[in-house]
Amino acid sequence: MRLSKQEFIRYGVLIAIFLVLLVYPAQIFNIFNVLYSAAFPLIIGAALAYCINLLSSSLEKWFWPKAKNKWAVGFRRPAALLVALCLIVSIIAWVMRLVLPQFITAISGFFSSLPDVINQFNKWLNNSNQASAITSQLQTTKIDWNTIQAKLMKFISTGLTGVFSSTISIFGSLSKGLFNFILAFTFAIYIVSGKERIASNLNRVMNAFVSPKIIKKTHYFLKITDKAFSSFITGQVIEAFILGTLCALGMWIFKFPNALSIGALVGITALVPMIGAWIGGGVGFVLIAVTSPLQGVLFVVYIIVLQQLESNLIYPRVVGGSIGLPGILVLVAITVGGGLAGIVGMLIGVPIMATIYQLIKNATLKKELPDKKIPTQK
Numbered sequence: 001m002r003l004s005k006q007e008f009i010r011y012g013v014l015i016a017i018f019l020v021l022l023v024y025p026a027q028i029f030n031i032f033n034v035l036y037s038a039a040f041p042l043i044i045g046a047a048l049a050y051c052i053n054l055l056s057s058s059l060e061k062w063f064w065p066k067a068k069n070k071w072a073v074g075f076r077r078p079a080a081l082l083v084a085l086c087l088i089v090s091i092i093a094w095v096m097r098l099v100l101p102q103f104i105t106a107i108s109g110f111f112s113s114l115p116d117v118i119n120q121f122n123k124w125l126n127n128s129n130q131a132s133a134i135t136s137q138l139q140t141t142k143i144d145w146n147t148i149q150a151k152l153m154k155f156i157s158t159g160l161t162g163v164f165s166s167t168i169s170i171f172g173s174l175s176k177g178l179f180n181f182i183l184a185f186t187f188a189i190y191i192v193s194g195k196e197r198i199a200s201n202l203n204r205v206m207n208a209f210v211s212p213k214i215i216k217k218t219h220y221f222l223k224i225t226d227k228a229f230s231s232f233i234t235g236q237v238i239e240a241f242i243l244g245t246l247c248a249l250g251m252w253i254f255k256f257p258n259a260l261s262i263g264a265l266v267g268i269t270a271l272v273p274m275i276g277a278w279i280g281g282g283v284g285f286v287l288i289a290v291t292s293p294l295q296g297v298l299f300v301v302y303i304i305v306l307q308q309l310e311s312n313l314i315y316p317r318v319v320g321g322s323i324g325l326p327g328i329l330v331l332v333a334i335t336v337g338g339g340l341a342g343i344v345g346m347l348i349g350v351p352i353m354a355t356i357y358q359l360i361k362n363a364t365l366k367k368e369l370p371d372k373k374i375p376t377q378k
Helices: 005-023 025-060 070-127 129-140 145-193 195-209 212-253 259-269 276-289 293-323 327-368
Strands: none
Touching (some): 025 145, 070 259, 145 195, 195 212, 212 259, 212 293, 212 327, 276 293
């Protein structure tokens, strides 16, 4: 079979790329690492824009949808975007306002009670025969105080140097993180406010350089992917609300302190699949244990039972049902995604699995029913 000139060039380029990847894998990997680090704020901004757009698009349908005035139509998106951002910031601020004062009060109470604990320990040392024996043994033991002093001074000087270096490193990391956040947020606002214009420009480029068949397949793939990710985010928010409500309600029934603040925190952290509730539960344990260690232990037992209920019953049904994915595949996606990419893998593993599942399902139905139109999503 004789190859055309275009096919010859295409196969030649593919072979060249394969040989470069085979000969210089480390260098190619380093190049991708550099590009990923440089584009990381933009990637975060794009993800943030997608999440903000879900809420903003819903709000746009509420703001004078039948208006034909040019001013009203032009003001609709900025108003919806501003309200969406205010809602997100208000929810986060409300949870922080509930949790932070309780956390500060609990830690302050712990340190205020620390002198009493030290005094009780001193009384035990003075009144205990075993403590007297330990003191007598220390008095008869020959201790080289000069050596201890030299080692202590060396340790202090090394520690101060390490603290200074760590302070500079932490300050640099915070500054870089703040800059990246501002850049990502600005990029997200730009994408949401001009999404139609950006999509139109991308379509023009694709129409100019890509065949209609590939364009059609790309749009089909993006439509299914968008449906999977938007349904996942919606289901995740619903699941987090259910879990936070159950946590606060159960704590109120069992008379645990700070039920509302801990329940709200567990609900917010539950936005991270599977492990998020454990993070909120850990903070809740600290808040309870500093005042009542026994209640803190009982709270851990309660949160373990609630987490098992959430992981095996609520999460697969709510999130899996919202994206049309069987519960067993939800657990598989979270396990594999977490093993490959940690928390990020857990976040995107479920919608990626849902996309693959729907593509395979549609392809199978198309083979079985070739004459019928297959919907992109059940």
